[in-house]
Amino acid sequence: MAELTGLADDRALLGRTSTAERVADILRSRIAEGYFPPGTRLSEDSIGGALGVSRNTLREAFRLLTHERLLVHELNRGVFVRVLTVDDVEDIYRIRKLVECAVVRGLGQPPYAVDGLAAAVAEGAAAARARDWKGVSTANIHFHRELVALAGSDRTDELMRSVFAELRLAFHVVDDPRRLHEPYLARNRQLLEALQAGAGPEAEGLLGEYLDDSRRGLVDTYARRVAEGGLGTR
Template sequence: MTAREAGDLADDRALLGRTSTAERVADILRGRVAEGWFPPGTRLSEDSIGGALGVSRNTLREAFRLLTHERLLVHELNRGVFVRVLAVDDVEDIYRTRRLVECAVVRGLGHPPYPLEGLAAAVAEGEAAAHAGDWPGVSTANIHFHRELVALAGSARTDELMRGVLAELRLAFHLVADPRVLHQPYLARNREILDALRAGERATAERLLARYLDDSRARVAAAYARAVEAPSSPTP
């Protein structure tokens, strides 16, 4: 970890407040993994991260344990803790889970209008990032879109489930060589889903979403398979 990275992570210390817990540390690290700050295969330094956050070694180890249970980290005996590198089967399974959850959320929406401000902001975020040529930013905006979509259920448990699922998916995104090819097709599709929900067309939105996720699964799994087969792929 560089001095600049340590300084950035230290900025998160304020999130811990006076009731510093392993769960809160895990929340911070989960977010950093999801944003690509710790790429797959990265060894996590207890000294650097614990020092930056100002937490004890035991607290940090408990946070690592929680994220290992969520399949974001792996512990290698006598080597340390690493950000997990997914298998292709993991990517397929993540998409099966997403389809079950996200489509069920849309199907279960009540009568319109729906609170779509967060969803609209995520669409605008993605379009602005694409205009700037920031394709990792498009990827982040896309994750925000699906997180906001699931948030329409108003369920803290569903939100928590999807935070972990989407963070795990980002582990696949970080190894794909061309994020533009991967994410650009879904900008227009995100807007189509948003427009359908604005019009109160819940069944149309669910149909668009299901097709979206099926297409994305095939595209991401194929791109990821090529990436992990490449000789330069990082490994723990």
């Protein structure tokens, strides 16, 4: 049992790691919701005090989110919410198209379990009626997370959770969220209807066009904001 001796020494790490992951989950959600916009410096004292966690736990959470490319550590300056470059946005969409289209292509025979997609479409419609364009954005992310979940792969879900969180960093610097997000309400519904009808190949085609159009629209808008506001420098 000598090989287990070292594990006993690591027992204390279990609670700390679990706490750090929970803190990372909280901060990831806050970043995604825009409470900490891109470029914001995160204060260890303020956040640690608010959450009631130790400096070491918070630093581990920061490390996890830095690994996910949501935060960046600058020597002698601190930890900041990352500001994406235009190339980052392009790369996010390359990953999205590779993964999301592959998920739809691999669905197999219908019927497909699309209740989560239908709920996200309804969520987006309700947010639009309330003219809550941030809510429309959130519903859109929920739609695509549910789409990825159709693969039934925890690894794919985890990968895309980080990708979608990073995408939200770009959304937060868009100056006209209605113009960006509103067109995809109808397109999400089109995708849902194709999948409800069991038309996998049609759905994949719609999704590919959707992502190409979304990429062009966001990249154009983001590039303009970079030019106007000096974004993408961190």
